[in-house]
Amino acid sequence: MTTRPFLPENTLALAIICDPEDDAALQAKAHTLAKSLHLREGSPGSSPHSFLLVYTENGLELRTFSLESNRSPTPLSIDFISGNTGYRLLHGGGIHQPLARAVGLKPGVRPSIIDATAGLGVDGFILASLGCQVTMIERSPVMVALLGDGLERAAHHPATRETAERIKLCLGNAQEIIPGLENRPATIYLDPMYPHRRSSALNKQEMRTIRELVGDDPDAAALLETALEIATNRVVVKRPKGAPLLNTRCPSHTIEMKNSRFDVYLTGLSR
Numbered sequence: 001m002t003t004r005p006f007l008p009e010n011t012l013a014l015a016i017i018c019d020p021e022d023d024a025a026l027q028a029k030a031h032t033l034a035k036s037l038h039l040r041e042g043s044p045g046s047s048p049h050s051f052l053l054v055y056t057e058n059g060l061e062l063r064t065f066s067l068e069s070n071r072s073p074t075p076l077s078i079d080f081i082s083g084n085t086g087y088r089l090l091h092g093g094g095i096h097q098p099l100a101r102a103v104g105l106k107p108g109v110r111p112s113i114i115d116a117t118a119g120l121g122v123d124g125f126i127l128a129s130l131g132c133q134v135t136m137i138e139r140s141p142v143m144v145a146l147l148g149d150g151l152e153r154a155a156h157h158p159a160t161r162e163t164a165e166r167i168k169l170c171l172g173n174a175q176e177i178i179p180g181l182e183n184r185p186a187t188i189y190l191d192p193m194y195p196h197r198r199s200s201a202l203n204k205q206e207m208r209t210i211r212e213l214v215g216d217d218p219d220a221a222a223l224l225e226t227a228l229e230i231a232t233n234r235v236v237v238k239r240p241k242g243a244p245l246l247n248t249r250c251p252s253h254t255i256e257m258k259n260s261r262f263d264v265y266l267t268g269l270s271r
């Protein structure tokens with residue numbers, strides 16, 4: 001199975017530590033993760049790193065490490081309970097929000113969804129909160145570690161437990177995983193990185209960090225073709241406003257939003 005290398009070759013190593021360093025429970029978690037990701041365990045001072053995965057009492061954080069300032073600007077962690085996702089869960093508009101309409105949610109209709117480009121998991125988590133069974137696929141092992149940590153915390157919180165139970169997380173390249181799924185999914189959702197994305201989301205520090213970590217997704221067009229062959233009902237592609245069609249494929253219809261749009265491709269197999 002092809003997954004992304006942890007970091008582009010020209011960047012410095014990624015290491016894993018815990019903070020506070022003498023917490024035995026955190027040390028055990030850091031040790032397990034370091035082993036599964038084949039990462040070094042260390043401390044920020046021990047050697048220079050571009051990225052650090054840090055187990056804190058609040059969860060797993062990705063710290064980008066600036067060699068110039070010798071510090072880490074904005075840690076990235078995944079929090080499905082509060083923050084951006086928490087706000088969208090409360091105020092997102094339920095099944096009337098554009099994302100829900102794009103994937104085909106209607107009263108009494110909750111398709112199973114493959115979120116083939118999980119990223120920070122926000123869209124997938126929103127769909128699960130609306131009642132869909134969601135399989136999140138992500139090829140960056142570091143992103144999967146962060147997602148797994150966010151989902152674990154969500155599974156232990158009364159407000160998000162049920163939602164977390166509807167989500168399955170898979171590490172790997174969606175293009176290889178999707179054709180091998182036991183049951184063909186009704187809906188496949190794609191939100192690949194876009195090279196010059198102007199949306200407010202990508203201007204955020206967290207999305208800049210992700211771009212640095214996972215790079216662009218130059219194979220997104222091929223992923224669309226695979227998804228179109230497999231999805232029994234539709235493929236939905238999120239694009240920045242004004243971006244060209246993915247693989248110049250005309251969608252069945254489009255749902256426009258302020259900074260982005262959903263291109264919806266009905267596949268016609270079970271309409």
Ligand SMILES: C[S@@+](CC[C@H](N)C(=O)[O-])C[C@H]1O[C@@H](n2cnc3c(N)ncnc32)[C@H](O)[C@@H]1O
Pocket residue numbers: 116117118119120121122123124137138139140143172173174175191192193194210214217223
């Ligand atoms: C823009 S982010 C997705 C953001 C996500 N929709 C959210 O709500 O947080 C794109 C992510 O898709 C992942 N990705 C792109 N192509 C992939 C593929 N073929 N298989 C698995 N993951 C992929 C990238 O590694 C990146 O983390």
